[in-house]
Structure formats: structure tokens, C-alpha cells
Amino acid sequence: MDHLDEFSIMELEDRLELAERCNNNCSCPAPAPPPVKDVA
Amino acid sequence: MPQAETLTFNPAAEVSPLDAAGREPMALCSVPRADGSAARFAVPQRVLELLHLFDGTRTTPQALDEYARAHPGAHAREALEGLVRDFLLPRRLLLAGGEAAAGAAAAHGPDPRGNYLTFKVRFLSGDRVYPVARALGWMFARPVFLSWMAVVALVHVALYTRVAPAAGLALSQVTGADVLLVALLTTISVFIHEMGHASAAVHFGCRRTEIGWGLYLWFSVFWTDVSEAWKLPRRQRAVVDLAGIYFQSVFMVALLGAYLATREPIWLYGFLASDVGIAHSLNPFLRMDGYWLISDLFGIVNLRAQTARLLRVAVARATRVFRPVAAPPWGLDRRTTWVLGVYTVLSLGFFLYIYEVLVRFLVVGLVESLPRSAARLWAALTASPPRAWPLAGATVEVLWRALLLAGVSLFVLRLMRSAGRWLLAVLRMVRAPAPAAPLGAPAGRVAP
Numbered sequence: 117m118d119h120l121d122e123f124s125i126m127e128l129e130d131r132l133e134l135a136e137r138c139n140n141n142c143s144c145p146a147p148a149p150p151p152v153k154d155v156a
Numbered sequence: 157m158p159q160a161e162t163l164t165f166n167p168a169a170e171v172s173p174l175d176a177a178g179r180e181p182m183a184l185c186s187v188p189r190a191d192g193s194a195a196r197f198a199v200p201q202r203v204l205e206l207l208h209l210f211d212g213t214r215t216t217p218q219a220l221d222e223y224a225r226a227h228p229g230a231h232a233r234e235a236l237e238g239l240v241r242d243f244l245l246p247r248r249l250l251l252a253g254g255e256a257a258a259g260a261a262a263a264h265g266p267d268p269r270g271n272y273l274t275f276k277v278r279f280l281s282g283d284r285v286y287p288v289a290r291a292l293g294w295m296f297a298r299p300v301f302l303s304w305m306a307v308v309a310l311v312h313v314a315l316y317t318r319v320a321p322a323a324g325l326a327l328s329q330v331t332g333a334d335v336l337l338v339a340l341l342t343t344i345s346v347f348i349h350e351m352g353h354a355s356a357a358v359h360f361g362c363r364r365t366e367i368g369w370g371l372y373l374w375f376s377v378f379w380t381d382v383s384e385a386w387k388l389p390r391r392q393r394a395v396v397d398l399a400g401i402y403f404q405s406v407f408m409v410a411l412l413g414a415y416l417a418t419r420e421p422i423w424l425y426g427f428l429a430s431d432v433g434i435a436h437s438l439n440p441f442l443r444m445d446g447y448w449l450i451s452d453l454f455g456i457v458n459l460r461a462q463t464a465r466l467l468r469v470a471v472a473r474a475t476r477v478f479r480p481v482a483a484p485p486w487g488l489d490r491r492t493t494w495v496l497g498v499y500t501v502l503s504l505g506f507f508l509y510i511y512e513v514l515v516r517f518l519v520v521g522l523v524e525s526l527p528r529s530a531a532r533l534w535a536a537l538t539a540s541p542p543r544a545w546p547l548a549g550a551t552v553e554v555l556w557r558a559l560l561l562a563g564v565s566l567f568v569l570r571l572m573r574s575a576g577r578w579l580l581a582v583l584r585m586v587r588a589p590a591p592a593a594p595l596g597a598p599a600g601r602v603a604p
Contacts, residue, residue, distance in 0.1 A: 124487030125199055125239070127196070129461070132273065134442075136346065136433055137346050137375075137377055
């Protein structure tokens with residue numbers, strides 16, 4: 117048994133508040149982006 | 157560890173109360189690192205008592221004897237020695253006599269195990285973030301916050317019932333330029349989100365908040381380091397967690413204003429993409445706003461690690477049917493343990509689902525589509541005369557697919573490595589002999 121479990125002492129995890137930088141196409145586990153139409 | 161050595165409780169450690177659920181009060185011990193950050197520890201009151209016994213006048217056996225006299229039968233001597241040798245000394249909560257005298261009190265570098273970002277680059281130091289964050293503190297005055305929340309609610313109702321249906325948005329009409337512009341708008345939106353976290357932390361008295369970019373699982377993310385917020389009460393920590401969405405909503409209302417003024421759908425796409433981002437950030441199973449919110453509202457620190465620990469204990473207790481296993485005592489009260497149990501079951505379901513989705517759709521789809529995207533990029537590169545937008549669009553497409561594939565592959569590898577470690581820990585528990593002395597009564601047993 118881990119001694120630390122017995123004492124409930126823990127190193128706290130870093131609090132990094134994350135936010136997804138770009139949720140256009142590249143976020144959700146979706147198979148493919150919407151079709152892209154050229155402007156030129 | 158030489159038993160007769162005189163150890164000292166690190167004089168550089170800062171101790172404050174830690175607002176966390178548990179059977180006994182917890183303290184927060186912060187040990188500064190050489191780079192200006194700090195290693196932080198959740199320390200139960202009784203362990204803090206033990207640390208204070210290491211005042212430089214007692215040898216280790218004397219300190220442990222004194223502790224045993226104050227808490228007879230609470231812990232086996234071997235367990236106490238293990239705690240000192242395996243945790244308190246390596247993490248520099250205790251220092252050998254010479255180290256304390258030499259002022260070598262700083263903790264070692266960042267613990268790589270705590271780093272859940274694959275890549276991490278800081279682009280705004282605490283010195284740059286602080287003045288801006290401080291100037292925005294008025295946003296957290298109660299009347300400002302409440303009236304703004306009412307505005308945001310009304311704006312959403314209006315948008316989804318009237319504005320968006322009337323706009324006639326068609327994804328098939330989205331151009332390469334639109335894709336890049338929406339990416340730019342969401343990037344600004346997310347940066348404002350991060351300033352929200354930083355501003356809340358500074359408003360409640362934190363000094364060191366940094367902002368940067370990184371790769372989390374397969375996501376490209378901005379991050380704000382608000383680790384100092386561990387010292388805040390749970391309610392304030394929850395405000396820090398929600399402040400990102402709060403600030404982001406200001407930018408979104410501006411986007412809607414731009415749409416109403418110009419009728420250009422790009423602003424509306426920016427708004428909708430930000431809303432999708434907010435919904436995503438409230439997912440409690442990834443380490444995003446929702447995760448910290450659950451952790452802070454219920455006072456479960458290191459939520460992910462506690463989930464793994466609960467599973468280990470559950471497996472160890474189940475295995476006791478076949479051979480005697482000492483399940484470790486459990487620090488959380490019954491209600492919090494139930495919350496953690498429900499969260500653990502839902503997390504498992506979520507990760508199994510994600511794993512299935514990843515393997516079935518993403519990896520297969522991405523691997524299949526990469527050559528096609530690369531061919532399009534090659535065609536755009538060799539086109540004569542060269543055309544800027546198709547080239548930019550094809551480049552972005554190849555880049556995000558490659559980044560996604562790299563992120564997913566790393567995620568799967570990390571998941572397998574974590575599962576391996578977890579399995580080893582379970583095996584160690586199952587094989588461990590029963591302890592020589594009865595375990596601490598106050599800590600109790602796990603309530604499954």
C-alpha cells in the first residue's frame with residue numbers, strides 16, 4: 117500500500133485554465149470540415 | 157535517510173488554510189521553486205503537526221516519537237518513516253540540516269507528472285498580465301456581473317429564436333476566407349476568455365497569472381496559470397473558473413452588434429463558434445472550465461488523480477474477496493465520495509466513448525483524408541498563376557489535419573501509458589501485505 121494514500125497528502129496539480137484556441141473545424145471529434153468554396 | 161539526522165520544516169514554505177472537502181481540515185503548503193513558481197501541497201492537519209515537530213531541535217526519531225505520543229496507534233512507525241523518506245524529503249517540505257542553513261530552500265523544478273499539456277509556451281508573463289487584469293477588477297462587482305448576465309441571457313434568446321433563423325446561414329457557402337476569419341475571431345475570443353480567468357484571480361488577490369499557448373490532448377489551447385488560486389476559498393475559485401466565459405460573452409455581444417450593424421454573416425459565425433467553444437469548455441471530463449468548476453464546487457482537489465485513486469481502492473477492496481488486501485483509509489467524507497464515485501463512472505463512460513470515436517472516425521478519417529489534402533496543397537502550390545486564398549486554405553487544412561493527427565496519436569499513447577501505470581499501482585496494492593498496526597481511525601474507510 118502506498119504510504120501517501122494513508123496520509124492523504126498530495127502535490128496539487130497546476131491550475132491551468134484552458135480554452136480551445138480555435139473551435140472552427142478542429143475541435144469536436146467530427147470526421148471532416150464543411151466544404152470550402154474558393155473566393156477567387 | 158540517516159535516522160539521527162536533524163531535519164527542518166522548510167522555512168521558505170508558506171502555510172495557509174486549504175478550502176477542500178475532507179474528514180479533517182487541510183492546509184495549503186507552498187514551497188517556492190527557483191523559477192518563481194511554487195510547488196503546492198494539500199496537507200492534512202495532522203501531517204502539518206508532524207512537519208512543525210521538525211523545528212531543528214529534534215532528530216527524526218525524536219520527532220516521530222513525539223508525534224506517536226500525541227496520536228497513539230494512528231500510524232505504523234514504518235508508514236511515518238516512509239512518509240518522511242518518500243515524500244516530505246524529496247518534495248523539500250523537509251530539509252536536511254545543511255540545506256536549511258545554506259538557504260537551499262527552493263523546490264525542485266516543475267514536476268513533469270503534473271504537466272497535462274503536451275506543449276506549453278508562455279507568451280504573456282505575470283508582469284504583463286497583472287496590470288491589465290487589475291484594471292478589469294470592476295467587472296467583478298456584483299451589480300455589474302448580475303446585470304451583464306441578464307443581458308447575455310436575453311442576447312442568447314434573441315439570437316437563437318430570431319436573429320440566427322432569419323440570417324439564412326448556409327455552411328455550404330462558407331469560403332476559405334471565412335474559415336480564416338472565424339478562426340481569427342475565435343482566437344481573439346479565447347484570448348479574452350483567458351484574460352477573464354486572470355482578472356478574477358488578480359481581483360481576489362493573486363499576483364502571478366501567466367497566459368500562453370499549448371497542446372492539450374488533440375486541442376490547440378490558450379491557457380492561464382492561476383495555480384495561486386488554490387489559496388482562495390472554493391467560491392472564489394469557482395468565480396475564477398467561470399470568469400473566462402463571463403469575459404468571452406462581452407466579446408460575443410460585440411460580435412452580434414457588428415452583425416446587426418453590417419449584416420455580414422461572418423460576425424454571426426464568430427458568435428456561434430464562440431458559443432460552441434463555451435459549451436466545450438464546460439465539459440467536466442477534460443481539464444477545462446467544467447473540470448475546475450466541479451473540483452472547486454465540491455472541494456475535491458486533484459479531481460483526476462482522486463478518480464484514479466477511487467478506482468484503485470475499489471479494485472483493491474473487490475480483490476479482498478480472493479486474498480486479504482489492506483484498502484487505504486479514505487480522506488473524503490461520505491457525500492463527497494459519492495459525488496466522486498458518480499463523476500468517476502461518468503468519466504469512464506466519457507473516455508470510452510471518446511476513445512471509440514477517436515479510433516473509428518478521427519484516426520481512420522484523418523489518415524484517409526491527409527493524402528487528398530496534401531494533393532490539394534500541391535495543386536495550389538504549383539498553380540500558375542499562383543492564387544493566394546486557395547493556397548492559404550489548403551495550407552491551413554493540411555496543417556490542422558496533421559496537428560490533429562499528432563495530438564490524437566499522443567493522446568492515445570498517453571492514455572495507454574496512464575492505464576499501464578494505474579494497473580501497476582493496483583497490482584502493488586493487491587500484493588501488499590496487511591499493515592503491522594491498525595490504520596488511523598479518523599481517516600476511516602472508503603465509502604464506495
